Amino acid sequence: MPRETVLALDLEGTLISNAVSQFPRPGLHAFLVFCRDHFERVYLYTAVRDAVGEAIVRTLVCENSAPEWFLDVPFVRWSHDRKDLNHIPNARPCDCLLLDDNRDYVVDDQLAQWIPIAKFEAPYSDTDRELERVQLVIFDRLAQGGLGA
């Protein structure tokens, strides 16, 4: 039986605006605290190059938009084709969830592991509540024990 204990997070359009403007999405800090509390492992799964991604993470922590531990979140290594959950070490795809705004990155037979989120895009409203909404979606899913309901 799957245990959904691993969470992979997209960066651009999901947690922040994009790698250029790097606006944190409203509620980011609280959402990341939730992620840490509810998953054994958290990864970043992003098309942004590692060096740029690491700089963004440092800025978010520096600005207190993300907790300190976010500095240590590993990046999933991948071919930049699809975000195949098989690239996450020591986990089966059924153990993982992927939070992403872009369905095109999701492997077709892993759609059940995808948590969709609306893209965070201009005008980057401060009233965006997507992270709070997906937190509830994830919470409910975990409460159902990964039964695929």
Ligand SMILES: [Mg+2]
């Ligand atoms: Mg994205």
